[in-house]
Amino acid sequence: MDDISALGIDVGSTTSKIVGISATGKMVWHKLEPADPRVESQVERFLNLARDIAPGDSTPLVATGYGRKLVSQATRQVTEITCHARGVFQSLRHGGTLVDIGGQDSKVISIGIKGEVLDFAMNDKCAAGTGRFLENTAARLSVPLENLGAVTLAADTEVSISSTCTVFAESEVVSLLAHGVELEPILKGLHRSLIKRIVAMVRTVGMHPPLMLSGGVVRNRAIPQMLEEETGQNVIIPDFPQLMGAYGAALIAIGLE
Numbered sequence: 290m291d292d293i294s295a296l297g298i299d300v301g302s303t304t305s306k307i308v309g310i311s312a313t314g315k316m317v318w319h320k321l322e323p324a325d326p327r328v329e330s331q332v333e334r335f336l337n338l339a340r341d342i343a344p345g346d347s348t349p350l351v352a353t354g355y356g357r358k359l360v361s362q363a364t365r366q367v368t369e370i371t372c373h374a375r376g377v378f379q380s381l382r383h384g385g386t387l388v389d390i391g392g393q394d395s396k397v398i399s400i401g402i403k404g405e406v407l408d409f410a411m412n413d414k415c416a417a418g419t420g421r422f423l424e425n426t427a428a429r430l431s432v433p434l435e436n437l438g439a440v441t442l443a444a445d446t447e448v449s450i451s452s453t454c455t456v457f458a459e460s461e462v463v464s465l466l467a468h469g470v471e472l473e474p475i476l477k478g479l480h481r482s483l484i485k486r487i488v489a490m491v492r493t494v495g496m497h498p499p500l501m502l503s504g505g506v507v508r509n510r511a512i513p514q515m516l517e518e519e520t521g522q523n524v525i526i527p528d529f530p531q532l533m534g535a536y537g538a539a540l541i542a543i544g545l546e
Contacts (some may be wrong), residue, residue, distance in 0.1 A: 291317045293343035296506065297538025298335060298363070299372070300328055300356030303392030303420065304505060307335040308535040309343065310543060312514055314379055318342055319532055328359040351542040354532050355393060357466040361400055367541055369534050370409050376537030377501055378404030380527035384501040388487055388516065389533070390418045397490040403442070407497075410490040420506045429459055429471060438510035441480050442541060444473035448483045458482070477511075484515045496498050501525045503533040 294308035301324055309318035320338060325331035338346070352360035353372040360366065374391050376401065384400040399407040427437050448470055450458055456477065465475050491500075499520040506512050513524040526534060 291315060293339065293348060295539045295543035296336075296339055296348055296350040297372070297535040297540070297542055298332065298352050298354075298357075298371075299532075299534035299538060300324070300332070300348065300352065300354040300360060301391060301393070301534070302355055303424075304531065305331055305335070305354075305356075306532050306535040308539045309339060310536070310539040312543070316529065316532070316536055316539075317450055318516070319529070319535070321531060324356075326438060328356045328462065329361075331389065332362065339448040344355050351538040353538045363531070364542065367538060370396060372404055372534045372537030372541065373451065373503060374398050374400045374406045374524070374537065375382060375404060375540050376533035376535075377503055377527055379536070379540055380529070380533065381501065381525060383499070384497070385525075386491060386494065387501045387502050387503060388389050388491065389502075389504045390483075390512065391401055391504055392424070393522070395420075395490065396495045397487070397488060399494050408494050410493045412486065412490060420504070422483055423509065424508075425481065426459060426462065426476075426493050430466075432472070432476070438512070440473055441476045441509075441511040444471075444477040444542065446474045447477035447481060448474045450475075473534065480515055484512070484519050486525045487488070487516065488519045495529050496522070499521055499525050501527070503527060503530040505531045507531075514544070 291311035294312040297308045299306045306321045350363045352363035357366040387394045387398040395412045398409045401407045454502045507530045
């Protein structure tokens with residue numbers, strides 16, 4: 290394994306990630322775990338793991354994510370917008386329109402030909418446009434999260450979900466089930482509701498192909514497929530979609546901006 294020359298850490302609401310890169314920007318090591326409410330303890334444990342591979346305290350570290358300000362060891366704290374753009378550009382070697390659906394917020398970022406952020410839109414006020422919306426619904430319906438995409442795509446029809454609030458949408462779902470509506474069409478309608486919110490954000494920023502997708506939500510196969518249906522664009526996914534924020538932070542730490 291190549292030596293670690295820089296570290297990036299992304300403290301998210303659902304997962305925390307750390308990435309180590311070589312001097313040339315190659316991702317050589319990473320760790321991903323569910324987010325621990327005790328952020329400082331989790332960060333210190335991550336860094337101890339990194340020190341086992343790259344001894345010493347001189348390795349530059351940049352932090353991003355909603356908990357980035359709690360990473361006191363970081364040399365810099367940088368917004369998710371900048372880090373995701375940097376990580377995806379380095380991974381795919383081109384700009385375009387990036388959709389990142391996180392647990393707490395969703396972002397649409399227009400990335401230029403040099404990896405710069407041209408414009409962005411962010412949904413951080415309502416859970417209905419985030420991964421948390423689907424996660425809560427899956428738990429309420431007793432559908433394992435890892436099966437959510439497959440169950441959704443198995444539906445031949447879908448039921449329109451009119452509520453634009455997570456709480457009201459859950460109540461609407463319960464009512465539909467009580468009236469005998471099948472689970473699969475309901476799930477497809479819920480996914481469609483989320484995707485339409487994302488596409489509205491894309492239109493706000495402006496579609497600049499190609500359309501790219503990052504974040505843990507890509508494990509749900511229904512998301513990229515329905516995003517393609519709604520936009521008419523092919524969706525491109527980097528090799529490590531959940532790590533793009535941490536990867537971008539590491540690139541910034543080593544000066545590869």
